[in-house]
Amino acid sequence: MRAIVVRHYRTLINASGHIMGWGDAPRVGDWEADLADVYERLRAHGVRYTAVYTSFLERARQTGMFFARKRNIPILYDTPSLNEINYGQLFRKSKSWVEENFPQHKRDPDFVYPGGESFTQMQARSVGFMELLTRKRSGETVLVVVHAGIIRGFVSHFLGLTYADHLRHRIGHRYIGDFLFEGERCVRYDELGELSGFVCDQVISVPFECDRQVNAS
Numbered sequence: 001m002r003a004i005v006v007r008h009y010r011t012l013i014n015a016s017g018h019i020m021g022w023g024d025a026p027r028v029g030d031w032e033a034d035l036a037d038v039y040e041r042l043r044a045h046g047v048r049y050t051a052v053y054t055s056f057l058e059r060a061r062q063t064g065m066f067f068a069r070k071r072n073i074p075i076l077y078d079t080p081s082l083n084e085i086n087y088g089q090l091f092r093k094s095k096s097w098v099e100e101n102f103p104q105h106k107r108d109p110d111f112v113y114p115g116g117e118s119f120t121q122m123q124a125r126s127v128g129f130m131e132l133l134t135r136k137r138s139g140e141t142v143l144v145v146v147h148a149g150i151i152r153g154f155v156s157h158f159l160g161l162t163y164a165d166h167l168r169h170r171i172g173h174r175y176i177g178d179f180l181f182e183g184e185r186c187v188r189y190d191e192l193g194e195l196s197g198f199v200c201d202q203v204i205s206v207p208f209e210c211d212r213q214v215n216a217s
Helices: 011-017 031-044 058-070 097-101 118-135 148-158
Strands: 002-007 051-055 076-079 142-147 176-182 185-191
Touching: 002 058, 002 148, 031 058, 031 176, 051 058, 058 076, 058 142, 058 176, 076 148, 097 148, 118 142, 142 148, 148 185
Parallel strands: 002 142, 051 076, 051 142
Antiparallel strands: 002 176, 176 185
16 A cells, blocks of 8 residues: 555644644635645656545545545545544643643653643554555555644654654645555655655655664654
8 A cells, every 4th residue: 555644734723833633723824725735746746546534633634625626536534543642631722831831742752641642642543543544455545634743653653763752853734755555564655745854854864665774863
């Protein structure tokens, strides 16, 4: 299976520097520009996805509908397994306030947010779903619309990186992750759109062959 992983459109909370998680927010005024850019890059690379999977959150589902319509795909598959991390009581708190009051934030993947979950729990459910998808959609190309936290979890897991070291890399709204699987194992990773912090921070170079050894930064 080939999984093309993209991020949802930008929301007003994304633009304001506040915590979102399982909450949602209205789109920014120019939200469609990012998605149109992603779609044109997919076309330029000859990517032809046959199914669209998203998280259950509205921003991902609406983004998935945009891409499904582009390919005349009538059915969208959504699942809570691909939801962003549940920050619980920190929804709409400013990121600077969270940094000051929760020193474990994006440093300890096992820290459980009040009323929510940990990054490790989020990674386990989302990776488990992706592995299930590789069995269900073997030989196909699927588009997966998710969130920055999910993407960091995917890259860390499937490329063999130490998760605790990679909770903060930037994932833009024009990111396109290209994961090639043989069975449940990712054998090659590339980025077709705006480069992630994993590349810009020189953790990896792309294209990345997943059977080589990596020293986590």
